[in-house]
Amino acid sequence: METNEKSFINRFGVAILAALTGFLIRSALTPVLGSHVPFSTLYPTIVFSALFGGFWAGTVTTLLSALAADYFFVGSRYSFSTTYESLVQTFIFAATGILISWVASERGRIQLRLQTVETEAARQKRENKEALRESEERALLAQKYAGIGIWEWNPANNEVDWSEGIFKLIGIRPHSVKPSLETWEKRVFPEDLERTHQNVLRAIENGDNETYNEFRVNGDDRKMRWIASQGQIIRDEKNQIVKMRGVNYDITDRKESELQIKNLNQELNRRVQELQTIFDIAPVGIAVAQDASCNVITANPALAEILGVKSGDNISINSQNVEGVPYKHLKNGRELMPDELPMQRAVRERKTIVGEETDILRADGKTVTIYGYAAPVFDEHQTIISCIAAHIDISERKKDERERQRQLATEQLLRREAEEANRLKDEFLATVSHELRTPLNAILGWVSMLRDGRFPEETQMRAHEAIERSAKSQSQLIEDLLDVSRIISGKVRLEVEPVELNSIIENAVETVRPAADAKNIKLRAETGTESKFVSGDADRLQQIVWNLLSNAIKFTARNGTVEVLLRDADFYTEITVKDSGRGISKEFLPFVFDRFRQADGSITRHFTGLGLGLAIVRHLVELHGGTVSAESDGEGKGAAFTVKLPIATQAANAENLAPIAVHRSDSNYPALDGVKVLVVDDEEDTREILKMTFEKSRAAVEIAASVSEALEIFKEWQPQVIVSDVGMPDEDGYSLMRKVREWERENRHETPVQAIALTAYAHEKDRRNALAAGFQKHITKPVEPVEVSLLIADLLVNEKTPNPAFDEQTVNSA
Numbered sequence: 173m174e175t176n177e178k179s180f181i182n183r184f185g186v187a188i189l190a191a192l193t194g195f196l197i198r199s200a201l202t203p204v205l206g207s208h209v210p211f212s213t214l215y216p217t218i219v220f221s222a223l224f225g226g227f228w229a230g231t232v233t234t235l236l237s238a239l240a241a242d243y244f245f246v247g248s249r250y251s252f253s254t255t256y257e258s259l260v261q262t263f264i265f266a267a268t269g270i271l272i273s274w275v276a277s278e279r280g281r282i283q284l285r286l287q288t289v290e291t292e293a294a295r296q297k298r299e300n301k302e303a304l305r306e307s308e309e310r311a312l313l314a315q316k317y318a319g320i321g322i323w324e325w326n327p328a329n330n331e332v333d334w335s336e337g338i339f340k341l342i343g344i345r346p347h348s349v350k351p352s353l354e355t356w357e358k359r360v361f362p363e364d365l366e367r368t369h370q371n372v373l374r375a376i377e378n379g380d381n382e383t384y385n386e387f388r389v390n391g392d393d394r395k396m397r398w399i400a401s402q403g404q405i406i407r408d409e410k411n412q413i414v415k416m417r418g419v420n421y422d423i424t425d426r427k428e429s430e431l432q433i434k435n436l437n438q439e440l441n442r443r444v445q446e447l448q449t450i451f452d453i454a455p456v457g458i459a460v461a462q463d464a465s466c467n468v469i470t471a472n473p474a475l476a477e478i479l480g481v482k483s484g485d486n487i488s489i490n491s492q493n494v495e496g497v498p499y500k501h502l503k504n505g506r507e508l509m510p511d512e513l514p515m516q517r518a519v520r521e522r523k524t525i526v527g528e529e530t531d532i533l534r535a536d537g538k539t540v541t542i543y544g545y546a547a548p549v550f551d552e553h554q555t556i557i558s559c560i561a562a563h564i565d566i567s568e569r570k571k572d573e574r575e576r577q578r579q580l581a582t583e584q585l586l587r588r589e590a591e592e593a594n595r596l597k598d599e600f601l602a603t604v605s606h607e608l609r610t611p612l613n614a615i616l617g618w619v620s621m622l623r624d625g626r627f628p629e630e631t632q633m634r635a636h637e638a639i640e641r642s643a644k645s646q647s648q649l650i651e652d653l654l655d656v657s658r659i660i661s662g663k664v665r666l667e668v669e670p671v672e673l674n675s676i677i678e679n680a681v682e683t684v685r686p687a688a689d690a691k692n693i694k695l696r697a698e699t700g701t702e703s704k705f706v707s708g709d710a711d712r713l714q715q716i717v718w719n720l721l722s723n724a725i726k727f728t729a730r731n732g733t734v735e736v737l738l739r740d741a742d743f744y745t746e747i748t749v750k751d752s753g754r755g756i757s758k759e760f761l762p763f764v765f766d767r768f769r770q771a772d773g774s775i776t777r778h779f780t781g782l783g784l785g786l787a788i789v790r791h792l793v794e795l796h797g798g799t800v801s802a803e804s805d806g807e808g809k810g811a812a813f814t815v816k817l818p819i820a821t822q823a824a825n826a827e828n829l830a831p832i833a834v835h836r837s838d839s840n841y842p843a844l845d846g847v848k849v850l851v852v853d854d855e856e857d858t859r860e861i862l863k864m865t866f867e868k869s870r871a872a873v874e875i876a877a878s879v880s881e882a883l884e885i886f887k888e889w890q891p892q893v894i895v896s897d898v899g900m901p902d903e904d905g906y907s908l909m910r911k912v913r914e915w916e917r918e919n920r921h922e923t924p925v926q927a928i929a930l931t932a933y934a935h936e937k938d939r940r941n942a943l944a945a946g947f948q949k950h951i952t953k954p955v956e957p958v959e960v961s962l963l964i965a966d967l968l969v970n971e972k973t974p975n976p977a978f979d980e981q982t983v984n985s986a
Contacts, residue, residue, distance in 0.1 A: 184225065184228075184229055184232060186220075186221055186224050186225045186229060187221045187225055187228075187229035187230070187232040187233045187236075188232070188233075188236065190217040190218070190220055190221040190229075190233045191214075191217060191221075191232070191233045191236035191237050191240065193217055194214040194216070194217035194218075194233075194237055199244070214237040214241065214265070214269075215268075215269070215272065215524055215547055216550070216554075217233055217237065218230050218233050218234050218237065218269045218272050218273060219272055219276055219550055221233035221273070222272060222273035222274075222276035222277050223276050223277075223552060226277045226281075227273050227274050227277035227278070229273075230269070230270075230272065230273025230274075230276060230277060231269075231270055231273050233269070233273075234265075234266055234269030234270055234272075234273060235266065237265075237269065238262050238265055238266045238269070241262070241265070256569075257527070260543070260564070261526065261527055261545075264456075264544070264545050264562050265545070267562075268545065268547060268560070268562065271560075272549075278440075278443065282436060282440060285432065285433075285436055286433070286436070288429075289429040289430075289432060289433050292425065292426070292429050293426055293429060293430070296423065296425070296426045320337045320341075320419065320420070320421045320422075321334055321335050321336070321337030321338030321339070321340065321341050321419065321420045321421075322334065322335040322337065322338070322417070322418070322419050322420075323335070323338055323351075323401075323417065323418055323419070323420060324415065324416070324417040324418075325353070325415070325416045325417070326414075326415055327413050327414075327415075327416070328414075330353065332351045332352050332353055332356070333351055334351045337420070338351070338420060341389065341397065341399055341420050341421075341422060342355075342356065342359040342389045342391050342397075342399075343359065343389060343390065343391010343392055343393045343394075343395060343397065344359070344391050344392050345392070359389045359390060359391055360387050360388070360389055361387065361388040361389070361390065364386075364387035364388050365387070367385075367387075368385045368387050368401075371383060371384075371385050372385070372403075375405065376405065376413065379411070380405065381404065381405050381407075382402070382403065382404055382405065383401070383402075383403040383404075383405065383416075383418070384400070384401070384402055384403070385400070385401045385403075386398065386399070386400050386401075386423065386427075387399055387401070396424075397422055397424050398422070398423045398424045398426070398427040399420050399421070399422065399423065400420065400421055400422075400423040401418055401419075401420045402418050402419050402420075402421075403416055403417065403418030404416065404417055404418055455474055456474060456562050456563070456564055457471065457472065457474045457475030457478050457479075457542065457544070457562065457563040457564065457565070458471070458472045458474070458475060458560070458561070458562055458563075459471050459472075459475055459487065459515065459560070459561040459562075459563070460558065460559075460560055461488075461515060461519075461558050461559040461560070462558065463557075463558070464519060464555075464556045464557055464558065464559070465490075465519070466488055466490070466515050466516050466519060466559055467488055467490055468486050468488055469486060469487050469488040469515065470484065470486070470487070471483065471485070471487045475487075475563060478532065478540055478542060478563065478565050479499050479532060479534065480498065480499060480534035480535055480536055480538070481497075481498060481499065489501070489510050489513060490510045490516075498534070498535035499532055499533060499534045499535060500532070500533040501513055501530050501531070501532065502530070502531040502532070502533055502539075503530060503531070508530070514528045514530070514544070514545075514546035514561060515546045515559045515561050517546070518546040518547055518548050518559055518561075519548050519556055519559050522548060522556065523548070524545060524546065524547040524548075525545060525546040525547075526545055527543065527545070528543070528544060528545070528546065529541060529542070529543050529566070530542055539567075540565055540567045541565070541566050541567045541570045542563040542564065542565055542566065543563065543564055543566045544561055544562050544563030544564060545561065545562050546559060546560070546561040547559065547560055547561070619639065622635055666708065666709040666712060666795055666796070667709050667711075668707050668708055668709060669707070669708075669709075669710070670705050670706075670707060671705065671706055671707070671708050671709075671710045671713055672703050672704070672705055673699070673704045673705070673706060673713070673738055673745060673747065673817075674699045674700075674703050674704060674738065676710065676713050676714050676717060677697055677699050677717055677736055677738055677747065678697065678699065679714060680714055680717040680718045680721055680736075681695060681697045681721065681736060683718060684718065684721045684722055684725055687722070687725050688725050688734065691725065691728070691729075691730045691731075691732075692730050692731050693725055693728055693730070693731070693732050693733065693734055694731075694732070694733045694734070695721075695725075695733075695734050696733070696734070696735050696736070697735075697736040697738075698735065698736065698737050698738065699736075699738040700738060700739065704738060704740065704745050704819075705819075706745055706796070706817045706818065706819065707796075707818075708796045708817065709796075712792050712795075712796075713792075713796070713817075715788070715792065716747075716789050716792050716793060716815060717736070717747060717749075719785040719786070719788060719789050720747075720749040720789060720813050720815070721734065721736065721749060722785065723785055723786065723813075724749050724750075724751035724753065724811075724813075725751075727751065727753040727754045727811075728751045728752060728753030728754070729753060729754075732751065732752040732753055733751065733752045734749070734750070734751045734752075734753075735748075735749070735750045735751075736748070736749055737750070740819065741816070743818060743819060744798070744816040744817060744818060744819065745816070745817050745818075745819055746814055746815065746816050746817075747814070747815040747817070748812060748813070748814045748815075749812070749813045750810065750811075750812040750813075751810050751811060751812075752810045753810055753811065754807065754808065754810075754811075755804045755805065755806055755807045755808050755809045755810050755811050756802065756804035756806075756807070756811050757804075757806060757807050758806065761802060761804060764786055764802045765786050765787055765789070765790040765800070765802070766787060786802075786813075789813075789815075793815050793816075793817070796817055796818075797817070797818050798815060798816050798817040798818060799815075799816050800813065800814065800815045800816070801813070801814050841865070841868045841869045841958055841961055842869055842961050842962055842964075842965040843869060843870065843965075844866065844869035844870060844871035844961065844964060844965065844968075845870045845871075846870070846871070846872060847869075847871045847872065847892050847893060847964070847968065848871070848872045848874075848889065848890070848891035848892045848893065849866050849871045849872065849873050849874075849891060849892070849893045849894075849895060849964065850873075850874050850875075850876065850882060850885055850886060850889070850891040850893070850894045850895070850896075851863055851866070851873060851874070851875045851876070851895050851896075852875075852876045852877075852878075852879070852882040852894065852895070852896035852897060852900075852905070852908065853875075853877070853896070853897040853900070853930075854877055854878065854897065854900045854901060855897070856877070858897070859875045859877070860875075861957055862875075862895060862930075862957060862960065863875055864957075865957035865958065865960065865961055866961060866964075868961075869961045871964075874889055874891065878900065878901070878902065878903070879900065879902065879903035879904075879905075879907055879908045879911075880902075880903070882894075882896070882908055883908070883911060883912070883915075886912060886915075886925075887915065890925075891925060892923075892925060892926065892968070893925065893926045893927070893928070893964050893967065893968070894908075894909075894912070894925055894926070894927045894928070895927075895928045895930055895960060895964075896908055896909070896927065896928070896929060896930065896947075897929075897930060897931055898929055898931035898933055898938070898942065899931060899932070899933060905929055905931070905942075905945075905947075906941060906942070906945040907945075909927055909929075909942075909945040909946035909947055910945055910946060912925060912927070912946065913945075913946040926948055926964070926967040926968065927946060927947045927948055927949075928947065928948065928949045928950075928951060928960065928963060928964070928967070929942040929947040929949065929950045929951065930951050930953065930955070930960065931950070931951075931952065931953065932952065932953045933952075938950070948967060949963060949967070951963070
């Protein structure tokens with residue numbers, strides 16, 4: 173018991189000492205190795221511990237080393253790491269260390285047993301041979317040793333004689349019975365007795381002079397013994413058997429040793445089969461080199477599947493078969509040479525290669541990424557005899573990592589864009605608030621002053637101009653916002669027809685000329701003498717030119733110049749607006765057409781506006797199939813905006829393409845002598861303004877504040893024109909027009925009333941709803957009253973044109 177305790181203490185004391193030694197060596201090499209190979213120096217200590225103390229000692233060393241390496245060298249020092257990579261490293265190290273411990277301990281134990289059995293067998297064989305060669309004189313001396321006996325049998329009289337040693341061998345008291353074949357046969361195992369008789373008879377028949385048999389006996393002491401019987405057959409001159417004699421000796425120890433060897437071989441075979449099964453079914457790819465040069469490397473099925481080869485193939489890549497292996501090792505896109513591969517490096521450098529990532533380009537073109545270890549295998553003399561490597565396929569993990577990085581980059585980009593959009597939104601809302609409140613402040617201020625006191629006519633004129641200017645500014649801001657809303661929702665509608673650009677540009681120039689004159693800006697238009705036509709919407713084309721001109725005048729200092737050039741280029745007609753103004757910085761130039769973007773969005777900016785004009789220009793140009801670009805040499809060096817529009821495909825000549833007239837405000841009211849106009853609006857101020865406007869055109873005007881009141885007036889008075897709001901209490905303007913059209917259809921009214929929807933609802937769907945209800949025109953507020961009078965005059969001129977809204981099918985569908 174004391175010896176066993178000492179052996180236990182010695183073995184596990186060596187295990188702990190080996191782990192401590194490996195840790196100290198690894199710590200000493202940390203400045204050289206860093207944290208890249210945390211387990212490299214620990215494998216030799218495992219092998220030493222397993223060889224000295226056996227499997228459990230090696231296992232203890234492995235676990236202590238794994239804990240120490242994880243705590244001091246893997247990931248963050250002085251803490252246990254829980255990352256995926258560190259856990260995989262620790263697991264592979266522990267598995268490899270336990271495997272090494274088992275192999276080393278089993279190898280040493282089996283070798284020791286085999287040596288013991290072989291030594292004992294050799295000794296027994298030598299003793300048996302020496303006993304048989306002993307002379308008769310030494311036979312008596314040999315019988316003194318237990319387990320040896322001499323026998324003699326006379327076939328003629330069946331007499332048997334044996335020495336004292338035979339009694340002991342067959343387990344009976346010496347001289348207690350008379351020696352005989354029957355006495356011997358009773359002690360021999362039945363299954364061995366028949367075989368022994370057959371061997372003797374066969375030797376006699378064959379004329380042999382010697383016999384040899386092995387059999388088991390069970391004596392009176394109930395102890396089973398293995399007996400070897402070496403016999404000699406003595407014949408006479410006639411070849412007749414005269415006598416048989418021989419020696420028996422105990423071979424129980426030898427048989428037990430042979431049985432032990434057989435059992436050990438069976439156990440070894442079982443363990444080998446277990447290892448082979450683990451090798452075959454392990455989900456981790458395992459490679460085992462059959463020699464120290466790694467010329468023959470066997471892969472388990474998992475690794476063969478990863479590499480795209482057959483299990484059992486030689487997967488070694490060396491200078492002799494580098495062209496015959498159907499895959500390549502790649503590192504950062506470069507093919508690795510044979511001596512750069514992990515297993516070859518592990519053998520050459522006599523150390524474990526840890527955490528190696530390699531790309532495998534297979535014969536089928538698929539690329540997989542493997543991660544693993546390679547460790548040399550040493551014998552008891554520290555000579556490398558093999559190499560083992562373990563690999564796992566991390567292709568999906570790498571793919572997931574790349575996808576996470578891509579998603580992270582996308583998320584960061586979207587976040588930056590969202591933050592920028594949020595900043596621009598806040599900046600835009602602040603600008604909208606400022607731009608809407610500024611003219612409103614002027615309107616309220618002048619209205620308050622006009623109400624509270626009497627002013628000279630000149631001051632009153634200035635007040636009226638300021639109020640009108642501020643109202644138009646607000647109207648333009650609102651119109652820009654509505655245009656942007658239509659653009660975002662994709663509801664901008666173009667009424668395409670042939671348009672002469674010359675007149676468009678001239679009208680736009682005349683519209684902005686007062687603003688240019690106020691700053692003493694030289695405004696020049698060069699359109700040429702030949703008319704240039706495009707297919708497009710006249711109002712939207714004028715809006716494009718007007719926005720560019722207004723923008724140029726706003727950013728051009730006093731006494732500057734603004735030019736408009738119209739010319740043909742290839743298949744396009746170009747409109748260029750150049751100015752000598754503030755210019756555009758290189759940083760802002762790529763964003764000049766973005767919505768809500770202004771070069772200066774601070775509260776100290778020098779120029780007003782929402783930053784929507786150029787965005788609207790770009791969208792309208794693109795709707796016409798054209799492009800717009802901006803150029804500038806930098807701040808203070810002016811800017812140039814060029815619009816390219818496709819030339820109209822049909823022949824552009826004055827006979828078949830008439831210029832489209834663009835309405836402009838005019839101080840002269842059109843003549844509406846005696847025209848009956850019904851004004852319908854729930855706002856009293858609007859009704860009064862429209863009534864005064866139409867009466868200036870000498871029209872007959874009736875007003876109504878609701879749909880029911882308007883219907884009564886319509887049926888009794890039967891006006892020629894209805895100007896109606898859409899949004900009203902109880903019933904809206906759509907309902908009014910449906911009832912009017914229904915009444916006209918029932919009464920077979922020959923001339924349908926001309927109807928104009930005057931409303932603040934400015935979406936495209938509102939325009940469609942108005943036309944479907946029976947209106948001919950849809951005008952959004954605010955609008956100058958004289959424009960409504962001009963529109964009524966146009967409607968009356970064209971009142972004989974068929975009215976789609978009055979068509980019975982259209983009304984029914986509405």
